[in-house]
Amino acid sequence: MSLPVRLLRLAAALFGLAALAACASAPPPAPLVSDAEIAAIRANLTRDIAVLASDEFGGRKPGTPGEAKTVDFLIGQLEAAGLVSGTNDPGSAWRAPVDLIATSPQASGLSFEIGERGVLIPDEEGAAFTTRRRVLVQAGPDLGSEVVFVGRESDSITREVAAGQILVMLGEPGVSPQRRAALFALDPVGIVTVVEDEKSIAATRRAYGRERLLLASEEEVRLSAFVTAGAMERVLGKEAWRALEKGADEPGFEPVTIPARLTIEATSKRREFASSNVIGLLPGTKPEAGAVLLLGHWDHLGECGEAPDPICNGAVDNASGIAALLELARRLAASGPHERDIYVLATSAEEAGLLGAKAFAENPPLPLDAIIAAFNFDTVAVAPAGTPVGFIGAGRTPLDKPVLDLLAERGRTTGDPAFAEAFLRRQDGWALLEKGVPAVLVSSAFASRDVLGSYLRSDYHRPSDEPGALELGGAIEDLLLHEELVRRLADTTLTPSLGPAIAPSAPEIAADRR
Known part of the structure; x- marks a missing residue:
């Protein structure tokens, strides 16, 4: 394009x-600059x-x-x-507002229910993050939404499958962020990424733990959770969880509904403030x-x-x-x-x-x-x-x-x-x-x-x-x-004004779409 x-x-x-x-005549050379x-x-x-x-x-x-x-x-x-102000806003000379949100995580919790059995995920095996002050979501039988295992898929998952559900995906270093972004575009209420072990959870807490700045206009309500594979084995049973992992790598994989009730809660410290771009004009x-x-x-x-x-x-x-x-x-x-x-x-x-x-x-x-x-x-x-x-x-x-x-x-x-x-x-x-x-x-x-x-x-x-x-x-x-x-x-003689039409032979300048 x-x-x-x-x-x-x-x-x-x-x-x-x-x-x-x-x-x-060619443009005159710029004057030499003295020492x-x-x-x-x-x-x-x-x-x-x-x-x-x-x-x-x-x-x-x-x-x-x-x-x-x-x-x-x-x-x-x-x-x-x-220079003069370049904001084109008499009410805000020089300063163009940049509305920002500063957010950092405070606490989180994940718990599963399988029938009459409850499993609370300890902090060292699970974590959840949001930019909002508090988000609480639930999914499972009789709750109007499901916990859906999508394995390593993202491109093949449809909005019909994902919207309003909690998705569980397998973590994969270097790939997971892009996969999560693609899945979030389908409007799930939350995504749980299953990582290898407690070291992975600790690394995730470090990565998400620092304060983040966001443009207020770009903020999205996203709940990202992480849990270890060992915790999933305790929730579903080792054989059942490993069967899901194996199935995710088989041709023709289809999303699987997990027969469990999952509750995820996350809270954040949050402040909203206006920063400024400075704009001047000659x-x-x-x-x-x-x-x-x-x-x-x-x-x-x-x-x-x-x-x-x-x-x-x-x-x-x-x-x-x-x-x-x-x-x-x-x-x-x-x-x-x-x-x-x-x-x-x-x-x-x-x-x-x-x-x-x-x-x-x-x-x-x-x-x-x-x-x-x-x-x-x-x-x-x-x-x-x-x-x-x-x-x-x-x-x-x-x-x-x-x-x-x-x-x-x-x-x-x-x-x-x-x-x-x-x-x-x-x-x-x-x-x-x-x-x-x-x-x-x-x-x-x-x-x-x-x-x-x-x-x-x-x-x-x-x-x-x-x-x-x-x-x-x-x-x-x-x-x-x-x-x-x-x-x-800035000289209209050296760089002429744009014409109203494009010559058919004018080369196209390709946009970056990678």
């Missing part, structure tokens, strides 16, 4: 630049990283005083640079021609270590990306006005699953199809000057040509494409790309495993990710690259 028509229109326009070049100017850029990046990654900001966790300090700092810097002289979007996430993890240094300051991830975003905004404001609007977006809750970017995509301040290009800035202070460029999103948008052409002009090369591709869904641009927005991340930090690997192994998501002698050479080169990219894309 192809991406929406507007991307193809942009593709046609961009590929048409080669033809235009035959009858128009003094590079030193000034370095000083600005260092200063902003030091502020954002200071202990005073507490690790920039959403919903904490660190968020308030971060958001105030960002707004102050963008205002000082000459108004263009031809806003009807569309917009360029620059984005990066301001949030980090808050406290995640042990005393005496519990704060995860997030200097590289992602104070460095936000510092680059601010400096780029200053430079573009100073060189403006530009013809197209330029939006600057600092997102919340990226660390929890791109939540701020998703909130922006759900409630954008401009039509998404007006965004002709989006560039994400994340974890930029890693690579030295002269490092090849990682291109996340290559081959997925019409931006390949302008990006690659400029890299060639600057004498820069691209890095390991497979390594960059591995981060496609792990950065904010993905939330936009899913909606058809041409969004990419172009950064020397993602050039290869050799470049990024040392940071990932040492400081990533640890208290040691602190400001100090950070490597900014590659980040400065990347910033100047983006400055010229945005200058060209």
Whole structure:
């Protein structure tokens, strides 16, 4: 399936630049940047990283005083640079609400009844989790719903079989999460995953035990329970349970109703709060021609270590990306006005699953199809000057040509494409790309495993990710690259307006559907 028509229109326009070049002079090269100017850029990046990654900001966790300090700092810097609010909401200037839910498990219980016999599953052999404050479900004979064993199946299970029932599935490392997601889409009241042993239950409690952030708009009432195979043997009898396990691997397997009454209860500690994306705007002289979007996430993890240094300051991830975003905004404001609007977006809750970017995509301040290009800035202070460029999103948008052409002009090369591709869904641009927005991340930090690997192994998501002698050479080169990219894309002469139709020979840009 192809991406929406507007991307193809942009593709046609961009590929048409080669033809235009035959009858128009090539765009003038960007002016050389002096050593003094590079030193000034370095000083600005260092200063902003030091502020954002200071202990005073507490690790920039959403919903904490660190968020308030971060958001105030960002707004102050963008205002000082000459930007205006980009929320398109006079009642909420600069701050676009991101409604979040923080939830962590408190207690749970599972019990079975077989005839007159009851079996209470001890905590070390079973656990249940929900994002709601309390969920209680029952299924079994005479209760209007059943306990249904589905084995290892998900694709073959129908809504008629699953809806309103408690499903029991066999756990399988690496596969179970996707299988559960597919089964939950069929609206069961709960899913019980049978795992190997008590160690598996302990690992599950650790995985589910930490606080989770969710977008309020995406919350679903799901009850996930886990129980050991040994517990199921006690409930049903060893022979009966092993017969079910064996049958699940036989061709033509069909779901089996388990003749037991099952009660599952789970409670959670929960709070709802509003975080904020920060949105600034450099108004263009031809806003009807569309917009360029620059984005990066301001949030980090808050406290995640042990005393005496519990704060995860997030200097590289992602104070460095936000510092680059601010400096780029200053430079573009100073060189403006530009013809197209330029939006600057600092997102919340990226660390929890791109939540701020998703909130922006759900409630954008401009039509998404007006965004002709989006560039994400994340974890930029890693690579030295002269490092090849990682291109996340290559081959997925019409931006390949302008990006690659400029890299060639600057004498820069691209890095390991497979390594960059591995981060496609792990950065904010993905939330936009899913909606058809041409969004990419172009950064020397993602050039290869050799470049990024040392940071990932040492400081990533640890208290040691602190400001100090950070490597900014590659980040400065990347910033100047983006400055010229945005200058060209915001110019309707260098990047013409989209035409009303698509030439039949225009190539399709394939969407990612894997």
